[in-house]
Amino acid sequence: MIRLxxxxxQERRRMNELGQVLMGQSIPLSEHEGLLALSQxxxxxxxxxxxxxxxxxxxxYVRGGVDFEAPNMV
Incomplete structure (x- = not known):
């Protein structure tokens, strides 16, 4: 899970860096296919x-035997 x-x-950083470059060039982020692909x-x-x-x-929880149901309050 750590690798994931x-x-x-890493991909989020790449996306943010690309977004910063595009904003600096006044390119709309929603129109850049590479940025959209990274976002997806x-x-x-x-x-x-x-x-x-x-x-x-x-x-x-299953291994520990925890029961999530509340007891009947009668």
Whole structure:
């Protein structure tokens, strides 16, 4: 999961640097295909990272026998 996080951060930095260059050149960010592709890649990496974290957390709770249901309050 650390590798995935590092890859996401690297791509996010690349995207931010490109965005800064484009803004300096007064190029609309929404019209630059390279920036949009990087943004989509970062989005997908972020989704994958969150899914991996969720699965890891889910396994911890199942393994620990934690019950999430509230007891009946009668």
């Amino acid at each position: 996080y590092e890859e996401m951060e 890649k970062v989005d997908q990496l972020m989704i994958t990272l969150h899914q991996a974290k969720f699965k890891q957390t889910e396994r911890q």
